[in-house]
Amino acid sequence: MTTLTEVPETSAARETPARRRRRVDRLPYLLLLPCLVIIAVLLLWPLGQVVAMSFFRLNNVRQLRGDREWPWVGFENYAEIIGDPFFLTVLRNTVLFAVANVVLTMILGTLVGLLLNRLGRKMAAFVASCVMLAWATPALTGTIVWKWIFDDTSGLVTWLFNALPDGLSTSLFGRSDWTGYGWFNSPLLFFSILTLVVVWHSFPFIAVSVLAGLKSVPSELHEAARVDGAGPWKVFWRITFPLLRPVFGILIVLSTIWDFKVFTQQFVLAGGTQDRPTFMLSIYSYAEAFSPPPKYGLGAAIAVILTLILLVVTGFYVRMVLKQEEDA
């Protein structure tokens, strides 16, 4: 702040105090303005459009162009979605998947973060760059590779399971020949693989953020705790976790948002929008809106529902985090 106020002070030394204050106050808003304009054009305007569209019956591309009327239907789109028993399946899939993924991502990310903190300089650099590689891989490319790994004929996993001794494989899984096994056939198996792919993509960010947090914790605290006879478990829950609570709070919020709207990985693994039993809200919205015949209004309504759920969930988290900080 001092540097910001110094500059106008020297140049406007002869101006009245009142005028000076106004000019200083305006500066932050001016600096924010370009960002706000970009966000408004690219994010808020489309968001408003989606909300508006969810109240109309839009089944024709020409309506989007303005060539045809937009018939107002009120909450009919919402009623249609919520009244469809399929929506329950989709909602259940979405929530269970998000919960499982947030938990697993947080656990794995934290463990790797702790590991990175303990490793020596060279090893930490090596592990960190390996981890970052997973993060840096674009979702699309990474998922295609995973899909190949689980290919039913020539995939690595199929090969590995085939390499198991026949007796062991039969006693464990009831089959010894894995060639042609449908890895994506059952929804549970599909979601397990999807979880693997999504966690693999998202834990590096958690690990690096936790590491950054850990670096800011004075090492004396840990040492003192250890001297007092606390084991690693106790040190984490009594020292590390309370100190990093804001970091964990924000990471959980971010992970929740990301895992609720997973799309790319699911789209690639499921091979498009055909596997309806494994639908989650984001792909459901896409499929309704853009698969022929288009139902933009219905798709928009699903997107709004997804947004509302996210707002509620994140709002709840943010409140919890803030409250804990007040209590602490």
Added chain:
Amino acid sequence: MNRWKRLAPVTAVVASAAMVLSGCGGSDDDAAADNSKLTVWMMGEGSEAQTKFLDGVETEFRQKHPDTDVVVQYVPWLEAPKKFQAALAGGEGPDVTELGNTETQGWAAQEALADLTGKFGGWAEGKDILPDLVQNAQLDGKQYGVPWYAGVRGIYYRTDWFAEAGVQVPKTWDDLVAAAKAVQAKKPGTYGIALPGNSELPFYSFLWGAGAEIATKQGDSWKSGYNTPEAQKAVKFWTDLVTVHKVAPPAAAGWNEIDARTQFATGKAAMAFGGSWQQGAIKKDNPEIEKVWGTFPIPGPDGQPAPAFAGGSDIAVWKDSERQDLAWDYLTVLLSKKNDAAFAESLGFFPVYQDLVGGDKYTSDKIMAPFATAMQNTKLTPLTPKWVEVSRTKTVTQAMNSSVIKGQKTVEKATADAAAEMESILNAK
């Protein structure tokens, strides 16, 4: 400003050069500008053969319209629906486009395509086009597309493996299972038949072969045929190939036709469903296979070849095009009997003209002859723009078969569910 001044002479030179090259001066600039370019969208990646063929069509077309430049753009098949939507939403589309013949009605319902009823009625050659295909490009009695090429699915098989196992070309459903089992037993590690469990079109041959219909229109509403014993028989046969006879793997539940074809091409399956146009792709995967492959029509339960769906492409004129007459002229050149026969042959498809498909042109071709036989007995999927939702979006048939293969539903439950879902979509307001 300085820069513009410096560029001015360059612009003048380029402009005059262009005028000289085009050889027609600049007198009727405004009128010519409108028809100076005709945009044509073609599906797929654009093979060398196709590009060469289209160059020839352009030359022929320009004899009549020397001032029109034909610009061909290739659109990958899977991208096409998005590209069409974007073109329709933005207002900048092609003048002429190819599209899959299962999609024509859907896009006509979206008001993407121009009504060609009048033009088509006045076009002499068009009267010889196979009536099933013509009808498939209609919506509410109006013609929105013109069939370009067509093909049917059959079964590819390994002649060498069949000989080793001592089995003949299957003529009935029982033959098919027996052959698949015999070859699979003889060749461990391979599948008897590569079943595209996630595709609908090969399955319809079994459905129709069993005597069932997909859906029929009764008065104002559609009635699904999936609830009938005939349809259940077909579903049971199709899924039993995996679950009971085990001549295809469980993963087949998720295979589409390309997956299944690849299994055959790479020597992992003795038989595979495929269209005549897939010869090229199979040969590309395995050039050696040409010596040891054959085809036969999909058999019915009782020894007659089953009816097949005539898949293929239509050519349509974009409704927003300002050059619809020009577009139609291009279409008639592209679809002339001569060009159609040449192009269909290069793709491994059949031309759409009755007189070109029949006759004995194909009898000596060991791959094409069985397909030509199947072409004589084709059927259509339900003629309603809502069919695309059943077929592509909700994938009702694929889901029905997959759920049985995966063991999630019984045949009775799966067919009943599918019938109910199909009727609710087709009869929706």
